Amino acid sequence: MRRELGMFSALVAMCFALWLSNSDFLGASNVINTTRQVSMLGIFAIGIAFVIITGGIDLSIGSMVGLTGVIIARLTSTSTGGLGYPLWIGIVTALVVACLFGLIQGLLITRLRLQPFIVTLGGMLLLRGVSQTVVEGGVISMGQSPLLSLASGGLLKLGRDPLIPYPFLIFLSVAALGGYVLHFTVLGRYIYAIGGSRDAAEYSGINVKKVETLTYVISAGSAGIAGICYAAYIGQMSQQVGVAYELYAIAAAVLGGCSLRGGEGTIFGIVIGSAIMRVIDNGINMFQYKYSDADGIRRIWRLDPNWNWIIVGAVILAAVILDQLVHIFQAARAVREAGARKAGIAASSSANAEAAKRAETHAG
Amino acid sequence: MSSASVAEEPLLSMRGITKRFPGVVALQDVQLSLHAGEVLALMGENGAGKSTLMKILGGVTRPDEGEITVAGKAVEFSNVRDAKAQGIALIHQELMLASNLDITSNIFLGNEQRSGSLLRPLDRRRMKAQAEALLARVGLELPVTTLVSRLTAGQQQMVEIAKALSANARILIMDEPTSSLGSGESEQLFKIIHQLRANGIGIIYISHRMGEVMELSDRITVLRDGRYVSDLLRADASHDKIVGLMVGRALSNQYFPQKRELAAPTTRLVVEELELPGAPGAVSFSARKGEILGFAGLIGAGRTELMQAIFGVTPAKAGRMLLSEVRYAPKTPREAIDRGVYLAPEDRKHHGLVLRMSVAENSSLPNVATYARFGWLDRKTERRVADAGVKRLRTKTPSIKQAVGNLSGGNQQKVVLAKWLAMQPQILILDEPTRGIDVGAKAEIYQHMSELAGEGITILMVSSDLEEIMGMSDRVVVMHERRITGVLEGSALTQLAVAGLMTGRAHDVDSMAVAS
Amino acid sequence: MNAKRKLGLLLAALPVLVALGCNNDSKSKPSAAQTASDPDKIVKLAFVTNNPSQFWKISEAGLKKYEKEAKVQVDMKMPPNGTPEDQNQILQNLASQGYDAIAVSVIAPNDQLGVLNEVAAKTNLITFDSDAAKSKRLLYIGTNNFDAGKALGERIATLLPQGGKIAVFVGTLSADNATQRLNGIEAAIKDKKIEIVDKREDNTDRAKARSNVEDIINAHKDLNLVVGLWNYNGPAIAAAIQGLGKQGKVLAAVFDEDDATLDAIANGTIAATVVQKPFQFGYLSAKWMHDLATKGDAAKKALPASGIIDTGVTVIDKTNVASFKAELAEMKKSTQ
Missing domain, CATH: 3.40.50.300 (P-loop containing nucleotide triphosphate hydrolases)
Structure with a gap:
């Protein structure tokens, strides 16, 4: 939880600083918009976390986000390129396709023992091509589809804004369900055990292949749900929707405390990680600094949009570096304390020695 | 019962x-x-x-x-x-x-x-x-x-x-x-x-x-x-x-090789007031040329940490070492290797060998650069050296192209030894050299150790097997809670004395379950 | 091990194979005169867009019209990711297949100069929509983006008679058509008390295209109007303004004629859009490519001295959107 709480504090500090620079940052409209952005990213970041915690990776979810939207647009849109079926057919088809593809990837990884990176890299490219084929290289407008209200609407009106946008509601449900499964059920325990030691899980009689396959279905399914939200938000689908989104999801998971080695991470952390990713995006647009120049003209300085990736990259690096430094510092202190505690039994000192060793291997 | x-x-x-x-x-x-x-x-x-x-x-x-x-x-x-x-x-x-x-x-x-x-x-x-x-x-x-x-x-x-x-x-x-x-x-x-x-x-x-x-x-x-x-x-x-x-045959009772008479003792390694991370005090000892120096102690007594300091994995915080009368302060394993100090670690599978690589590739790993010409690997030399190692240690492997992971524990340990032997060591540190190795292969490893010492190599052997410590060491350094509690040799070197110093208690010998 | 070796050999042999392929091309490439004299020769023409937008459906209608008239095939290629690398690859591919003429909407004129000239040396190269004036292309068909920007800028000036603050949204600002359009707008609003207070890029991330607009409207409470420079910016702006409930409070002026953009003009969310004449891009490009490929020097003599055929722009607003939509639907129908 240390990493999660650290990132939470960082998020709060970031929000506070942005509010100081521009009070509109905490205006209802911006808060609701940003919440919607966080929610849409968070939905599939939670999904990929299931895979990451088992020690796997899923690069196909960005393309999956795009494909589900494209399927819905193609099947249900009444504009050019759409087939005009009822909305529910589009949604059901999209989700079934997503889960089926996750299942196929999972089976390839577990039954044929292919590497997740390679299988999902193939999936990423393949799905992108399928999207391209479905939209025939063009764009399909969602027109006046009732789906659009999924992005704009919500529960409880606050003035004209929805207090709880629907994507946020979906995100909360996904987070609650994900948190329950990961932290309170047998399946969750197995997922952590597989990430911690695949052999131990195997030899404990856990059906590792089944559990791992399931995580890829969860990951793809969550991308499908997110894809529906994005289709509603963007309002017109092309094959470009969702490019590189898998990387944002991975970044959110890592910021939130997931280790790509597996075995670590919490739903709370993923939520924080997703929030940080999106608040940075929003903050780059919102940040302003008011000053008077030499001629006494009141001016406002804003962040150059080109810095977007620099800031996101720097934040991710800073987070992992800080975390590692704290880790090393704590291990060193544990060893020092053990040294000072002369009367300590051999067993405890060796445990500390192991902690120190672990810190080294981490550092290396 | x-x-x-x-x-x-x-x-x-x-x-x-x-x-x-x-x-x-x-x-x-x-x-x-x-x-x-x-x-x-x-x-x-x-x-x-x-x-x-x-x-x-x-x-x-x-x-x-x-x-x-x-x-x-x-x-x-x-x-x-x-x-x-x-x-x-x-x-x-x-x-x-x-x-x-x-x-x-x-x-x-x-x-x-x-x-x-x-x-x-x-x-x-x-x-x-x-x-x-x-x-x-x-x-x-x-x-x-x-x-x-x-x-x-x-x-x-x-x-x-x-x-x-x-x-x-x-x-x-x-x-x-x-x-x-x-x-x-x-x-x-x-x-x-x-x-x-x-x-x-x-x-x-x-x-x-x-x-x-x-x-x-x-x-x-x-x-x-x-x-x-x-x-x-x-x-x-x-x-x-x-x-x-x-x-499948009657093994001679002589499990351990005959101890060699040490010629006029020449000091090879001097360790003075070395302070290990987290240790309460400092350790000092010396090792001679052609000697097998055993390190006895419980798990966590600090022996592995001491060896890691000598090999430059975790440099000591303070203290001084002399190798062949020249100052020796390795900060990385590379510096230790360059001075002829090699470590065969306790955890063969993680630190000692790359299991997926072949016998030849593992043997050449530490000095693969010296086998390379303009960055191209000289596979011929690599094979020659690996072959020599396999022959010398009688490693049982179908071929030097075999992945090390497929060999038995004893043969894996031989590959680790071969890896260092190819480089004419001054000091060879063996951490638990026979852990998980069966009886027949153990005797062979012991034989090789004895031969290497006979050639003038100084062997520092960490072992939790008291039988092995007693059978192989010329002298024994005993550690307890990251301090040296005694250095025994000659008639003072008895199981009772070692066991006592290991546990910090002088009389508790029951726990030392050793062969009669 | 063997498989690896084989792969290695294959890779090593690749440059040789490629070199052989190139040689064949240059040998087999007929001169324009030969082509003209050979009636059985199939004329290969290609129309290369800058990205796979539905905008090009209208150009396709123009292509189709010419195809029917002249009984010739024109292949349409759309770089799937809209990057210069994508487009370069397509161009090189077409040139090495011995295409007789290629028309292209250049994505990054300066970066692609080398490839464009390479292609121009092998075949007849013309540009449409987005020009590369420094290259050895024979002709440019389109409206200069500067003039299109100027047309929108003038409309913005009439929309904000008292002046005001505007923000600009685009995929990549450094793209040539974006720069030209923006320069045109800036030229038209100069001295009109209209200030551009922010410019945001989305790098073609469609969700970001919308959230950028939402963020900037929230960050600048006094914003009067937003401008979208690329075709998908129009729908993104419309969705953002509707989402925020700012219809009528924040005006919008955009480019191009995406479905959602025209819908938004009809319902008043977007005040105006400047459209080029993509049908003309298609029709005229096909015609000139065909002439250049089959009539050789005679066609080259007929080229305009300036090297430019200006197709002009139309400003669409609430008054003419209905008729424009109908016209458009008619054109698109012909491509089905």
């Missing part, structure tokens, strides 16, 4: 077990029986088929032929769960725990509740209460919420046993359980084994340590080259007899 208490019907019986792997017959018509309340020692050299037999029993692999009955009922295992359902628990030599989870989670892993779907909630309170009871039973005084990554090897072993008990195991298989334990921890383990036996649990005990086998077992089954050889009651068994059955 003895055959008197054995019931007429065996708890477990395996008959005609045959298992073939591509190109190898791992087991041929092997039999084994185990009674409730019995400790059966399963003995055999590495490659004799012990592990395969136990994997079959644990449901990890399926036999090609043969039948297994548990309590008179014929059973067939297609996976680990089937074996568990029959009350069979397998504790692997390399402990199978998820280090990112706590003790409770590990104990109940795979056995969270009797039945139901994967989405059923965890009953944390019930599991925690049961875990506490189980820990009390195995004598582990730790909170059940402790992360397994914080436990020592011995404590992890206890968790494994608690896990087996939680599944109501009737048959407990332990593969080399003491290989990573200090003697205090081993003693605790033996106590629990006695307890379990008294409760009617059948235990199959695999170990290379003859002393333990003689102390613990009721009966001994010996395998050789994948075949069943013999059953012995403990009363009828002796060290030499068992070894003879295992090796």
